[in-house]
Amino acid sequence: MKEKEIDNSKGISGWIDKRLPVFTFINHNLRDYPTPKNLNYFWNFGSLAGITLVIMIITGILLAMQYTANTEIAFDSVERIMRDVNNGWLLRYIHMNGASMFFIIVYIHMFRGLYYGSYKYPREILWMLGVVILLLMMATAFMGYVLPWGQMSFWGATVITNLFSAFPIIGDYIVTFLWGGFSVDNPTLTRFFVLHYLLPFAIVGVVALHLVALHQFGSNNPTGIDVKSEGDTIPFHPYYTVKDYLGLGVYLIVFAFLVFFAPNFLGHPDNYIPANPLQTPAHIVPEWYFLPFYAILRAVPDKLLGVLLMFAAVLVLFFLPWLDKHKIRSANFRPFYKQFYWLFFINCIVLGWVGAMPAEGIYVLISRIATLYYFGFFLVIMPLLSKFEKTTELPSSISAAVISEKFDNKEPSTSESYVK
């Protein structure tokens, strides 16, 4: 399809567009932008993640206007937000649950990429930028959880920063440096607050790069087949704006349900006890979105190895495009990969579950097996499948996959009716 030309000679928008091509840009990227016509609802999660980021930044800025980053009054200032500030409870609950929603969205977004091979040629950098965003999100979420200065905040900060003490020789220096002292204290809180405010804007920057990389080759699609003709695509607007809009509506209903009916469901009650450096809570767990990685940490009896494996669990994602070199993207046409994929998915859930359980008895064994499969999937199964897996027959094009095979020969006229 042809892009609609913007007339530079007419009107105020034309005048501006000639000098600063904003309207051309919007038209090119959000309106006529050719998008594969077979995207399913799993392709909603990118835009949902973007919207969640905006929600988090807006509520975060408003919260920062009320919050005080000082160990003496941080906890009370959060309680003041809950009790005294107009709609402060709403603001905090949106931000608190927004973090969880953000991770749910991003994890689904990643599992989608993993299933449909969205990280493969030519989208390797797109995927790697996504992993950078994930890392930034994890750092931001962790530091945000410290700010209310409850028991879980304090001991979470202590445990996570102590991870770095595992490194030989320099470990203790790193930890002292991170703390700005000899324990998690006021200097730690103030720097965490500053970084928690700063990093989201870094995320915005990387998201912009993520989008540039995305629009270089356009979206992948459920068949994983490249767009071959204009008939394989439809303009982004109105087809996908409306699809994203519907998805957004459903998402906001779920989000609002959490905020209004179960705001503390995903939290931990111990964080409503002010931080006490003299007493560790009996059962300390990170937020749910860190549980799989926490389980990997605890699966290993050696301190340094556990820490390294936990970092490796995220870093291995960077190498995904080179671990899975199978030419076919979509798992729909890879019968073996598909099964290992779903096993991997269940495995991640299991890791999350044992991460929440006490580190004893049968849970240790389960976490070890699950950790083994986590790395086995990436480091053994993927390279082997790349070499040996035979795929099922692929449709000849996206359109061919959309329309049932028997009408395939008249394909062009079909797609025109979509484009109109």
Add this chain to the structure above:
Amino acid sequence: MSEKDLKDNELSDSVDEEKRDFLFITTAGLAVAGGAVTALSLIDTMNPAKDVLALSTTEVDLAPIEEGQSLTVMWRGKPIFIRHRTSEEIRTANNTSVSDLKHMASDESRVKNPKWLVVVGVCTHLGCVPLGQKVGDNKGEFGGWFCPCHGSHYDTSGRIRKGPAPLNLEVPPYDFVSDDIIKIG
């Protein structure tokens, strides 16, 4: 042409434009309304919080203030000037012709008890705190207060007499709880 396309074409001939408009307008309307309500409640978080509003009254015991003395107290984060006026000061305030004033107001209208003048100590020009509370202060040409920032002169009733300020010093809401105690706010 496939069967599906034939169907599509039939459908496109019978598109109900009115129904589409209705759907479009209701959807957009709902989104705008929802967005507006959300935006308003979020913006409302920046308004004074309950604990701020709870601090909006101040009680002051006037008994220790001798005639001719002044006291400055805080109310809502702003200075309140309380002056125990001498009979001389009250007389000059009363003898001033109201119609000559920049911001017309009689002295009676600005006090509850002529002996006590209670005003917000913030210059109505650009918010500085005028001089005149302490013994050695420059009280301006009219014996009240003088704002050093841009030279506004206030009289013994706190009325603007000279300089750029447009209005008299504001009289805060207050009541005499007893003969010697006032409650501001």
